[in-house]
Amino acid sequence: MTGKYEILVHEVGPRDGLQSISTLFSTSAKLEWIRAEAQAGVRQIQVGSFVPPKMLPQMADSAEVVAQAKQIEGLTVSALVPNLKGAQNGIAAGADQLGVVMSVSEAHNQSNVRRSLNESLAGFSQIVAYRNEVEADRKTVISGGLATSFGCTISGKIPLADVMALAEQLVARGADRLSVADTVGYANPRQVRELFDELFRTVGRDIPVGAHFHDTRGLGLANVCAALEAGVREFDSCLGGLGGCPYAPGASGNIVTEDLVFMLESMGMKTGIDLDGLLTAREIMQRHLKGEPTQGTFAKAGPPLGFVPASAA
Amino acid sequence: MTGKYEILVHEVGPRDGLQSISTLFSTSAKLEWIRAEAQAGVRQIQVGSFVPPKMLPQMADSAEVVAQAKQIEGLTVSALVPNLKGAQNGIAAGADQLGVVMSVSEAHNQSNVRRSLNESLAGFSQIVAYRNEVEADRKTVISGGLATSFGCTISGKIPLADVMALAEQLVARGADRLSVADTVGYANPRQVRELFDELFRTVGRDIPVGAHFHDTRGLGLANVCAALEAGVREFDSCLGGLGGCPYAPGASGNIVTEDLVFMLESMGMKTGIDLDGLLTAREIMQRHLKGEPTQGTFAKAGPPLGFVPASAA
Numbered sequence: 001m002t003g004k005y006e007i008l009v010h011e012v013g014p015r016d017g018l019q020s021i022s023t024l025f026s027t028s029a030k031l032e033w034i035r036a037e038a039q040a041g042v043r044q045i046q047v048g049s050f051v052p053p054k055m056l057p058q059m060a061d062s063a064e065v066v067a068q069a070k071q072i073e074g075l076t077v078s079a080l081v082p083n084l085k086g087a088q089n090g091i092a093a094g095a096d097q098l099g100v101v102m103s104v105s106e107a108h109n110q111s112n113v114r115r116s117l118n119e120s121l122a123g124f125s126q127i128v129a130y131r132n133e134v135e136a137d138r139k140t141v142i143s144g145g146l147a148t149s150f151g152c153t154i155s156g157k158i159p160l161a162d163v164m165a166l167a168e169q170l171v172a173r174g175a176d177r178l179s180v181a182d183t184v185g186y187a188n189p190r191q192v193r194e195l196f197d198e199l200f201r202t203v204g205r206d207i208p209v210g211a212h213f214h215d216t217r218g219l220g221l222a223n224v225c226a227a228l229e230a231g232v233r234e235f236d237s238c239l240g241g242l243g244g245c246p247y248a249p250g251a252s253g254n255i256v257t258e259d260l261v262f263m264l265e266s267m268g269m270k271t272g273i274d275l276d277g278l279l280t281a282r283e284i285m286q287r288h289l290k291g292e293p294t295q296g297t298f299a300k301a302g303p304p305l306g307f308v309p310a311s312a313a
Numbered sequence: 314m315t316g317k318y319e320i321l322v323h324e325v326g327p328r329d330g331l332q333s334i335s336t337l338f339s340t341s342a343k344l345e346w347i348r349a350e351a352q353a354g355v356r357q358i359q360v361g362s363f364v365p366p367k368m369l370p371q372m373a374d375s376a377e378v379v380a381q382a383k384q385i386e387g388l389t390v391s392a393l394v395p396n397l398k399g400a401q402n403g404i405a406a407g408a409d410q411l412g413v414v415m416s417v418s419e420a421h422n423q424s425n426v427r428r429s430l431n432e433s434l435a436g437f438s439q440i441v442a443y444r445n446e447v448e449a450d451r452k453t454v455i456s457g458g459l460a461t462s463f464g465c466t467i468s469g470k471i472p473l474a475d476v477m478a479l480a481e482q483l484v485a486r487g488a489d490r491l492s493v494a495d496t497v498g499y500a501n502p503r504q505v506r507e508l509f510d511e512l513f514r515t516v517g518r519d520i521p522v523g524a525h526f527h528d529t530r531g532l533g534l535a536n537v538c539a540a541l542e543a544g545v546r547e548f549d550s551c552l553g554g555l556g557g558c559p560y561a562p563g564a565s566g567n568i569v570t571e572d573l574v575f576m577l578e579s580m581g582m583k584t585g586i587d588l589d590g591l592l593t594a595r596e597i598m599q600r601h602l603k604g605e606p607t608q609g610t611f612a613k614a615g616p617p618l619g620f621v622p623a624s625a626a
Binding site: 151152153154155156157184185186188189190191215216217218219221222224225226256259262263266267268296297298301304305306 | 464465466467468469470497498499501502503504528529530531532534535537538539569572575576579580581609610611614617618619
């Protein structure tokens with residue numbers, strides 16, 4: 001673990017990335033990767049998803065991965081949970097943070113989790129109630145995820161008011177943080193700025209807000225810049241740009257962790273992450289990938305001559 | 314040609330792109346490509362370079378390409394010229410705009426054109442004097458290009474003061490416009506914003522200023538956004554991201570025209586360019602490329618469902 005950070009980079013590769021590829025990672029392969037990223041200074045990693053093993057064999061060992069990852073000093077271990085059962089398993093495994101995602105687009109939510117948005121919201125309340133019941137200190141952070149916030153492959157344009165309505169619902173139902181996702185790679189920088197400006201006006205600045213961008217149309221890092229200007233300080237990304245959304249046709253590629261870190265550090269924003277360490281973690285991940293493709297430019301181009309990352313300054 | 318535009322997209326593929334690849338394009342192949350882009354609404358295209366044919370066989374037909382491209386209604390035909398001889402040939406061929414590029418980095422300038430920066434500046438003055446002598450109306454626009462403005466693969470960091478000093482020199486010597494280039498893909502959005510803010514303070518806002526970004530480290534479009542915020546309204550790009558800088562090791566890939574246009578149009582900024590027409594032009598270019606790689610995400614992903622470009626609104 002390195003020094004302080006101003007921007008939280010939330011690595012989601014071991015969940016979001018692996019979920020979308022064919023190669024099955026062993027528990028030890030996942031942990032080797034996770035440890036290498038933590039070693040490079042990554043503070044928060046989404047290590048698994050508490051879904052039925054039959055649905056996603058890649059995620060069947062999530063309880064074990066969470067338990068092992070929890071041994072890494074200073075690492076916030078997050079996991080995705082689709083429902084109360086998943087949340088119970090996630091809390092039992094000891095996850096620090098649980099992500100509960102639903103789509104602003106009713107059609108996408110139906111297609112993705114076969115529930116109406118109201119049913120998903122009711123499920124979210126059950127999860128918060130359960131956490132409050134079993135944890136006097138409410139230590140497990142419940143993150144409310146807003147998928148398809150910038151557009152939907154089924155419904156097209158998503159009204160800003162719908163995003164705000166869902167955000168308010170999630171906060172009212174006890175979300176400890178919000179994660180706003182461009183699930184299908186439709187967002188543009190102007191829209192990003194407008195959405196987050198409006199979101200902060202709506203829910204205030206006391207609740208942490210993260211952004212989840214895809215690079216499907218090449219605008220991922222430009223969207224990060226727009227979100228930074230609006231005041232967002234937490235970003236999801238995948239090492240090597242692994243993954244996408246298996247339910248959204250044409251959607252591919254989370255933004256690339258090492259490119260994101262390079263951009264932030266070059267802009268003078270501390271991530272606390274060492275880029276060389278990140279490239280080592282990338283090599284480890286790639287060794288287990290058996291030739292499946294990765295993305296990213298920094299790994300190919302390397303740093304500019306004389307580059308001094310903000311975290312090293 | 315389609316409607317009005319707010320942002321000028323300057324296609325440089327037929328010069329900057331072709332200069333860096335192996336496949337030799339015939340004059341008719343270049344013109345087929347240029348006509349298709351003009352048809353899509355691109356208003357300014359850099360079609361060639363007036364260098365000795367032995368140095369760059371790909372550019373040997375530049376006079377013919379300029380003359381033919383000049384037949385396209387509404388198209389501003391630009392070309393690169395390295396010296397007075399090139400400018401004489403460019404003006405004789407009828408180019409609307411001549412780009413004269415030198416590096417802010419003395420070492421890069423020496424390595425690139427085997428001249429000191431002062432010698433390059435003297436050459437620039439000769440070109441302006443010649444244009445003024447042969448054209449009473451001074452109609453051929455002389456663009457002063459500042460290469461390596463954001464860093465150099467030989468010298469590393471470039472002081473902002475050096476960029477401003479060269480910009481002032483170019484304006485004093487009669488540049489009609491400036492083109493600020495991240496020749497080797499080192500720029501980051503914060504630096505871009507700072508540089509253009511300072512540049513507009515230095516040279517004022519009466520002189521047109523263009524930006525030339527590479528996507529070597531994935532920050533090309535994020536840099537465009539930062540430049541837009543500073544007030545830049547003209548951008549160089551290459552269809553399919555063709556090309557790079559043959560003199561800068563590791564530098565590859567201009568920003569991608571179709572991705573740039575998609576971003577601008579999605580942000581509500583009119584380019585006057587039709588994206589479908591641009592993809593048609595891309596297919597034409599690719600047909601002549603004989604398998605050499607192209608870049609870009611928009612061509613793969615297509616527009617978001619329900620997307621309405623600003624120029625069509």
